[in-house]
Each structure stands twice: as C-alpha cells, then as structure tokens.
Amino acid sequence: MEQEIKIGVSACVLGETVRFDGGHKSSRFVTKELGNHFRFVPVCPEVESGMPVPRPTIRLISDKERIALVETRDASKDHTDSMLAFSRRRIERLQNEDLCGYVVCAKSPTCGMERVKVYGSNSAEKSGIGLYTKELMTRMPWLPIEEDGRLNDPILKENFVTRVFCLHDFYHSMDGEPSAGKIVAFHSRYKLTLMAHHPASYKELGKLVAQVANYSIEEFYQLYRVGLMTAMANRASRKNNTNVLMHIQGYFKKALEKSEKAELCQVIDDYRLGVLPLLAPLTLLKHHMQRFPDEYLQSQKFLNPYPQELRLRYGL
Structure with missing residues (x-):
C-alpha cells in the first residue's frame, strides 16, 4: 500500500x-x-x-520589545x-x-x-x-x-508540489531508520533535480555527502534534510532546466542519428527561448530513454517528480 x-x-x-x-x-x-x-x-x-466563532478581529502590532497579537478594537486584549x-x-x-x-x-x-500587516503607532507595514x-x-x-x-501562480504551485513529493520521498526512503547508505542513494536520484533548482546547493550537498563518515547519522540526517529542502525552495529556472536537459542529452550522443540529435537540440533550444514548455523536451527525452534505456537516467526524479495527472509542467 x-x-x-x-x-x-x-x-x-x-x-x-x-x-x-x-x-x-x-x-x-x-x-x-x-x-x-x-x-x-x-x-x-x-x-x-x-x-x-465569530470573534473580534485581531492584528499584529509592533512595540519596542516584540510583535504582539491583539484585538483590533481593544489593544489591551492581548x-x-x-x-x-x-x-x-x-x-x-x-x-x-x-x-x-x-x-x-x-x-x-x-x-x-509573508507581507502580513504589522501596525505601528502611525502606519501599517506589510512586513x-x-x-x-x-x-x-x-x-x-x-x-x-x-x-x-x-x-494560483503556476511556477510557485509546481515548486511547492515538487518539494512536498521530494520530502515524502526522502522520508519514505529512510523507512524510519536513516542510514548513510540510504541518504547517499537518495541523493544520487536527486542530482539532476538539485542541479535544476540550485546548482550551488547541489555542489554543497555533494560535499556533505562525501564527508558522511565525519558525522553521526542523526547529525548527518538533520544537516542533509535542511540542506535539501533549502535548495528545493529555490524555483528551477529556465536556464538551469536547460542545462539539465543538455546534460541528459549528452547520454544519447552515440545512440541517436544525426537528424534526431538536431531535432532534440532544436526542441531544447526552443524551450530555452520560451517557445515551448518544459514538457516538450522532457517528452522527447523520455521517448529516447525508452529506445535506449539508461539505469542512471531512469532513476532521476527530475524526469518524474510527481504524478503526471497533476499536469503542473504544462505551463512551465
């Protein structure tokens, strides 16, 4: 189940x-x-x-020492x-x-x-x-x-859902008993995803994973989880996605015919320019993966980060 x-x-x-x-x-x-x-x-x-319910409205106010939550009509009710x-x-x-x-x-x-109104003595700031x-x-x-x-924003929506499924996959992979091997295996499956979301964090997490022997498993688990989800909070940009697509393309350089290589290059470039959605090059790459299976690529969550029926990559 x-x-x-x-x-x-x-x-x-x-x-x-x-x-x-x-x-x-x-x-x-x-x-x-x-x-x-x-x-x-x-x-x-x-x-x-x-x-x-119902109840008096409440708001945040700023005093010298703290942000307080008080009733709008009677600030003495704190x-x-x-x-x-x-x-x-x-x-x-x-x-x-x-x-x-x-x-x-x-x-x-x-x-x-974010941008919740905080009332001061003279004004309210959305801070x-x-x-x-x-x-x-x-x-x-x-x-x-x-x-x-x-x-309601397609990019923010897709990023949130991707992060939720990523964290669930992480927990599911640990199966209640985190280990260095499990985290390293998880990291391997998310390499392309991390490259798309935040290349610098991808490199930092790679260094952390390489030094796993220097940590207790609990400390390593906590550090990796925070680092992973901080990286994933960065939205995958068109530029980073294009770099990942080109990286995947490299796996087929010996397998594809000249015309097929040209077609794939064109589709990726059209995505880079904003002419095509991300789904277009992904669909073509998955087609080539079926013809020329690669174990590493097939393990990558970048290609299938969540159920297709959510249809979140149509507008990206």
Missing part, C-alpha cells in the same frame, strides 16, 4: 467555517486537486487556542502569549506526524507567511509573518510552506 502524504493546511482553506466572521477561504486547488494525493491535517490556530504557547504545543505534535508540506492562509495575523507560521518556520525549517493565494 502506498504510504500517505500528509500536509498541514489552514482549516479555513479547506472550507471549514472558522474565520472571524464565521466564513471560510476554501481553495479549489487544495481541496479538489491536492486532495486526491495528500491527506490533510487541518489547523486553525485561533479556534484551537480558544477563540470563538492574545500573544496564549497564541505562542498554543503554537509550540501544536507544532510539537506536528513534528511527530512526518508532515511533508503546509498550506497557510495568506494575510492572516496568525497564519500568513510581518503570522505568529503561528513564524513559529512553524522556526521549529521546522525544512518544511515546504506556501500560502493559498500564491498557489
């Missing part, structure tokens, strides 16, 4: 009526498309920390300490869930990932992070986190 992939999701994004006004912010992409592949772990920090205490308890439980990603509600003073999500990012720095609204 295929191991389930768990992601945390702001409860309102799943359609639960937990917002301050009794409403929700249901995301069709999350509920309809991701729901076919992931098991959701819903969290509403405000309700779960004891706030009612929810900062209770929210932080809840966040630490809830995240401690989530750390035992093997979560592979998290979708948070944008602009929320508890869940927003904050929701209190709960900030704690989540601090305590689980390897976890792929994205906002519901940003998932």
Whole structure:
C-alpha cells in the first residue's frame, strides 16, 4: 500500500467555517486537486487556542520589545502569549506526524507567511509573518510552506508540489531508520533535480555527502534534510532546466542519428527561448530513454517528480 502524504493546511482553506466572521477561504486547488494525493491535517490556530466563532478581529502590532497579537478594537486584549504557547504545543505534535508540506492562509495575523500587516503607532507595514507560521518556520525549517493565494501562480504551485513529493520521498526512503547508505542513494536520484533548482546547493550537498563518515547519522540526517529542502525552495529556472536537459542529452550522443540529435537540440533550444514548455523536451527525452534505456537516467526524479495527472509542467 502506498504510504500517505500528509500536509498541514489552514482549516479555513479547506472550507471549514472558522474565520472571524464565521466564513471560510476554501481553495479549489487544495481541496479538489491536492486532495486526491495528500491527506490533510487541518489547523486553525485561533479556534484551537480558544477563540470563538465569530470573534473580534485581531492584528499584529509592533512595540519596542516584540510583535504582539491583539484585538483590533481593544489593544489591551492581548492574545500573544496564549497564541505562542498554543503554537509550540501544536507544532510539537506536528513534528511527530512526518508532515511533508503546509498550506497557510495568506494575510492572516496568525497564519500568513509573508507581507502580513504589522501596525505601528502611525502606519501599517506589510512586513510581518503570522505568529503561528513564524513559529512553524522556526521549529521546522525544512518544511515546504506556501500560502493559498500564491498557489494560483503556476511556477510557485509546481515548486511547492515538487518539494512536498521530494520530502515524502526522502522520508519514505529512510523507512524510519536513516542510514548513510540510504541518504547517499537518495541523493544520487536527486542530482539532476538539485542541479535544476540550485546548482550551488547541489555542489554543497555533494560535499556533505562525501564527508558522511565525519558525522553521526542523526547529525548527518538533520544537516542533509535542511540542506535539501533549502535548495528545493529555490524555483528551477529556465536556464538551469536547460542545462539539465543538455546534460541528459549528452547520454544519447552515440545512440541517436544525426537528424534526431538536431531535432532534440532544436526542441531544447526552443524551450530555452520560451517557445515551448518544459514538457516538450522532457517528452522527447523520455521517448529516447525508452529506445535506449539508461539505469542512471531512469532513476532521476527530475524526469518524474510527481504524478503526471497533476499536469503542473504544462505551463512551465
């Protein structure tokens, strides 16, 4: 049986009526498309920390010492300490869930990932992070986190889903018992993926893997996981993808006819120029791989990072 992939999701994004006004912010992409592949772990920090529905609106304010979470109409009603205490308890439980990603509600003073309004004495700056999500990012720095609204962007959407499947693959490969051999084997399968996402990190992780004997397995596991997911957070650029495609092309230089080589070069270059989507050269390369199988290439997750039915590479 295929191991389930768990992601945390702001409860309102799943359609639960937990917002301050009794409403929700249901995301069709999350509920309809991701729901076919992931098991959701819903969290509403405000309700779960004891706030009612409906409830007074809250916001972040900046004072001299800290960012505080207070009620909009009465700043003396301060929810900062209770929210932080809840966040630490809830995240401690989530750390035992093997979560592979998290979708948070944008602009929320508890869940927003970026550009959350923080009110000062004279103005509001879109510079904050929701209190709960900030704690989540601090305590689980390897976890792929994205906002519901940003998932409307095809590139951000594809990057998030790629990271989720990557982390799941990592956990699944460890099978509850990390070892140097398992991590080295995993790294081998993700070499082209890492080259596409962040070449510098690919080199740094390669150095780390080469020095595995210098670490305890627990230390190596933690260092590799953070390094891997930090690298994957960088979106694969057209330039980096082109370099990877050309690298793969090199495996067929002796097998293909002259006309086939020319066709493959042209398709890759058309992708580089933005004339064709990434799917075009990938489809042609997979066709040649069927004719001329290569064990190393067939192991590379770059070619199949997630189920095809998600159709995320059509617009890249």
